[in-house]
């Protein structure tokens with residue numbers, strides 16, 4: 001199939017692997033910060049084909065997984081209210097909060113609906129003027145422009161019954177938090193191609209310079225990842241520490257400036273707590289004051305909930321890249337994709353689900 005097979009060519013993959021083996025003189029450690037990349041790496045066994053000692057560690061690249069428990073509990077509290085239609089992408093429905101998940105709430109009668117775009121939620125609000133329609137806006141910079149456009153569209157339609165529970169997070173501050181941590185092991189990053197398609201890569205240049213770490217903007221197919229890894233290894237071996245772009249077919253240095261303008265209009269940067277990692281300064285979006293009327297937290301007054309993580313789940317260490325899913329005592333036993341204890345086992349982008357789907361054992 002055009003645009004797929006050409007990035008999955010086995011012969012080319014073998015040549016790239018041979019180049020990586022011929023270039024690497026040390027067991028470098030590289031982190032990808034994208035759940036889609038994690039799934040390709042684990043499903044294709046790329047991490048197991050690298051030279052001995054070289055490690056791929058799987059960073060906090062799954063937005064569902066880093067959504068804080070408190071936010072999930074707020075979602076459950078809002079969705080429980082009478083008269084509310086709570087909308088979300090499907091992967092949030094089975095993420096456990098302190099007392100169950102959205103799917104369970106729906107089974108008990110709450111009006112929780114899966115939508116495929118935030119504009120579906122705006123349409124629901126227009127069609128149901130007597131109901132409050134809430135959209136759960138979760139994601140990295142990739143999904144934020146569509147959510148910004150939904151708010152602009154709701155305002156243009158004069159909808160007073162549409163709001164958003166916003167839990168957007170930003171990738172560059174998470175990378176610096178990892179590099180600043182005492183147990184950091186990362187020597188190079190693969191940056192997520194879709195995030196950079198929106199934001200470009202200028203934000204990554206000061207990180208590469210300050211922390212002396214190569215950053216390679218990389219796509220999602222097996223050959224993209226092998227070439228991204230090769231580019232990172234070449235930089236490490238040659239002593240270069242800069243931003244390079246492997247994903248030239250989709251990413252420009254300046255990114256998508258129209259999308260960035262929508263983000264500037266609708267959101268402001270704020271500190272966010274990342275599940276399993278903790279608070280990171282300036283690492284997320286909140287609605288700008290002129291769009292505060294669309295803020296579901298404010299509209300429904302759901303601050304002050306207390307939340308408790310499952311004690312067995314080591315998702316934090318996995319998201320920081322210091323442990324693997326197979327290090328977790330619950331992996332594959334009390335925690336499976338059918339009965340997940342933590343978000344990384346639920347999401348299609350979660351590292352625990354990637355390992356489980358690939359049949360990795362402890």
Ligand code: SF4
Pocket residue numbers: 312313314315318325328329330331332335336340341342343344345346352
């Ligand atoms: S296997 Fe389950 S319990 Fe263990 S870290 Fe992953 S999500 Fe958490």
